[in-house]
Amino acid sequence: MDTLWLVGIGTGSLSHITLEGVKALQQAAVILVPRKGDQKDDLAEIRHRIIEETGSQARIVHFEYPVRDPDLPYQERVKQWHDEIARRWQVAIAGVDITGPVALLVWGDPSLYDSTLRIAERLSPAPQVRVIPGITAIQALTAAHAIPLNTVDGSVMITTGRRLRAEGLPHNAETTVVMLDGLCSFQNLDADGWHIWWGAYLGSDQQILIEGPLADVASQIVETRAAAREQHGWIMDSYILKRR
Numbered sequence: 001m002d003t004l005w006l007v008g009i010g011t012g013s014l015s016h017i018t019l020e021g022v023k024a025l026q027q028a029a030v031i032l033v034p035r036k037g038d039q040k041d042d043l044a045e046i047r048h049r050i051i052e053e054t055g056s057q058a059r060i061v062h063f064e065y066p067v068r069d070p071d072l073p074y075q076e077r078v079k080q081w082h083d084e085i086a087r088r089w090q091v092a093i094a095g096v097d098i099t100g101p102v103a104l105l106v107w108g109d110p111s112l113y114d115s116t117l118r119i120a121e122r123l124s125p126a127p128q129v130r131v132i133p134g135i136t137a138i139q140a141l142t143a144a145h146a147i148p149l150n151t152v153d154g155s156v157m158i159t160t161g162r163r164l165r166a167e168g169l170p171h172n173a174e175t176t177v178v179m180l181d182g183l184c185s186f187q188n189l190d191a192d193g194w195h196i197w198w199g200a201y202l203g204s205d206q207q208i209l210i211e212g213p214l215a216d217v218a219s220q221i222v223e224t225r226a227a228a229r230e231q232h233g234w235i236m237d238s239y240i241l242k243r244r
């Protein structure tokens with residue numbers, strides 16, 4: 001693979017992909033599509049529908065995501081997982097006659113809590129990488145609630161549920177975005193101090209939004225999240241916290 005194009009596809013709406021992304025998929029010779037196993041088949045389906053809508057004639061090559069080893073420390077677990085994904089990309093396209101760029105559809109944008117660029121660095125020989133930006137979960141969340149991300153002259157912190165549970169929030173965090181939180185970690189905060197804007201399945205027809213003082217809506221979010229996860233078999237949610 002001489003050329004690898006990473007195409008940001010947004011967060012669940014077929015219309016999130018940019019015109020540049022559409023053209024890239026039309027011009028790609030091969031598109032690598034992950035299969036994530038049972039619960040995320042909806043996401044593979046969205047990828048296939050996007051490819052179909054662009055009219056791309058690229059050859060579709062699938063690869064299976066490996067499973068992370070839960071016995072390893074976090075950083076080592078992720079490193080090994082990335083090594084294995086890079087290996088699987090190479091195995092998947094070995095023997096495929098590649099006559100042009102290889103494309104990968106990246107959920108949201110490749111710059112945000114996504115390791116596709118880090119995995120691409122592991123390829124040997126190194127391909128020429130091009131990034132086509134996409135709409136992030138943060139943009140989908142602020143747009144859905146029609147709010148600005150930052151306060152006037154304010155800073156923004158972006159973190160994960162795991163870090164929020166382990167470290168709490170810094171005293172000067174005016175606006176905090178929390179992603180990758182399977183445990184509603186806002187429950188660990190002093191609920192009186194915060195306002196929350198929460199969203200799940202952002203950009204899709206299933207989108208759910210809840211907003212209000214954390215003390216008032218925390219349990220509603222926990223219950224809504226659990227019910228939606230039960231109904232769909234998976235959930236992706238993000239939220240913004242601002243000091244009240």
Ligand SMILES: C[S@@+](CC[C@H](N)C(=O)[O-])C[C@H]1O[C@@H](n2cnc3c(N)ncnc32)[C@H](O)[C@@H]1O
Nearest residue numbers: 011108109112136137179180201202236237238
């Ligand atoms: C591995 S990260 C990928 C982020 C992605 N690269 C982006 O630009 O938004 C997955 C996390 O993104 C957030 N996310 C992605 N899609 C979402 C959606 N449709 N609705 C809400 N949150 C979403 C969730 O916090 C989820 O745990």
